[in-house]
Amino acid sequence: xxxxxxxxxxxxxxxxxxxxxxxxxxxxxxxxxxxxxxxxxxxxxxxxxxxxxxxxxxxxxxxxxxxxxxxxxxxxxxxxxxxxxxxxxxxxxxxxxxxxxxxxxxxxxxxxx
Amino acid sequence: xxxxxxxxxxxxxxxxxxxxxxxxxxxxxxxxxxxxxxxxxxxxxxxxxxxxxxxxxxxxxxxxxxxxxxxxxxxxxxxxxxxxxxxxxxxxxxxxxxxxxxxxxxxxxx
Numbered sequence: 462x463x464x465x466x467x468x469x470x471x472x473x474x475x476x477x478x479x480x481x482x483x484x485x486x487x488x489x490x491x492x493x494x495x496x497x498x499x500x501x502x503x504x505x506x507x508x509x510x511x512x513x514x515x516x517x518x519x520x521x522x523x524x525x526x527x528x529x530x531x532x533x534x535x536x537x538x539x540x541x542x543x544x545x546x547x548x549x550x551x552x553x554x555x556x557x558x559x560x561x562x563x564x565x566x567x568x569x570x571x572x573x574x
Numbered sequence: 575x576x577x578x579x580x581x582x583x584x585x586x587x588x589x590x591x592x593x594x595x596x597x598x599x600x601x602x603x604x605x606x607x608x609x610x611x612x613x614x615x616x617x618x619x620x621x622x623x624x625x626x627x628x629x630x631x632x633x634x635x636x637x638x639x640x641x642x643x644x645x646x647x648x649x650x651x652x653x654x655x656x657x658x659x660x661x662x663x664x665x666x667x668x669x670x671x672x673x674x675x676x677x678x679x680x681x682x683x684x
Contacts, residue, residue, distance in 0.1 A: 494672070503662050503674030504617070509596075517671060552616060559670045560605060565616040 463487065465566035467553050473572045479541035482569045486534065486555030493530055494563060495538050496552040504552055510536065511559060540571075548573045576601050576667040580675040587653050588683055595678045597646040597663035606646045607664040608637050611677075617662065620648075653682045 466485040486493050491512050495510040496504035507526065509517040512533035521528065525544070530536040537572050540547055550570050577600040587593050597606070608620040621630040623639035623646060630637050636649045636655065646663055663675045 472659075486596075501677070503664075503677050505674070508673055513616075517669070519579045560666060562607065562622050563672070564619070566676050 465553055465555055465564055467551075467566035467569055469569055471570050471572075473574065474543055475574050476545055477542040478542050479539065480571060481540075482538045482551050482553075482571075483561070484536045484538070484553030484566060486536070486553070487564055490555035490557055491533070492556045492561070492563075493536050494552075494554040494558045495528060495536070496554065496557075498550045498552055498568070500549075507538070507551075509559070516559075531539060543571075543573045545573050547571060576603070576665060576671070576673045578663060578665050578673050578675040580661075580678050582678060583676060584679050584681075586681045586683060587650075589654055590652050592652065593650050593662060595648040595650070595661055595664075595680075597648070597675055599644050599663075599665045599673070601644075601667060603644075603665045603667060604641050605666045605673075606639050607666075608646070608648055609662045609664065609674075611660045611662065613659075620661075651678075655682050655684065658682045663667070 480524050493510040495507040498504045503526040508521045510530045513530050528538045533534050552568045555568045556563045579598045606623045609617040611617045621637040626641040628639045634651045639646045660677045660679045662677045
């Protein structure tokens with residue numbers, strides 16, 4: 462069974478530039494999560510989807526971050542414009558349902574210069 | 575906001591020794607997860623604890639949950655080098671929000 466796929470794995474951009482991350486969850490998983498992980502810390506939830514509906518986006522900085530999950534499968538997380546403080550690893554995870562074990566992708570390491 | 579604290583944050587232990595990692599959380603939850611993260615890698619699920627008194631064991635790792643004390647433990651028995659990693663606990667609050675702990679970085683030395 463294929464795991465959670467994320468791309469790109471690494472991204473280096475200059476501040477004020479836009480950036481987008483893509484996630485393909487495990488087939489059949491209805492719940493999809495985007496997390497931010499800073500070095501030496503645990504993941505922090507940005508947004509959770511149940512199918513195509515964003516059911517928890519309370520921690521998403523909506524002035525610059527946006528996300529979508531078209532057709533309830535793949536998802537894209539966008540930052541525009543990026544700031545220096547956005548440098549982190551962005552993790553995507555999926556699970557069959559909202560309380561089930563989450564399966565994480567390899568993450569995208571973002572560096573904002 | 576639910577707070578999840580782990581201790582110790584850093585742990586260096588010799589091979590063959592036993593040790594326990596603690597995970598405390600601030601509000602009621604009856605579901606707790608343990609994950610492992612190797613350097614530069616993503617998180618891998620270890621255990622799901624679904625009720626008070628739940629105990630799960632896999633190899634040299636054993637996890638338990640005490641919902642009344644709001645405490646979970648991850649016990650390591652006869653540590654080996656392959657267990658070196660960062661261990662996270664995660665708690666689910668009302669509204670199905672996940673909160674991860676600060677992580678415990680474990681190094682097992684020969």
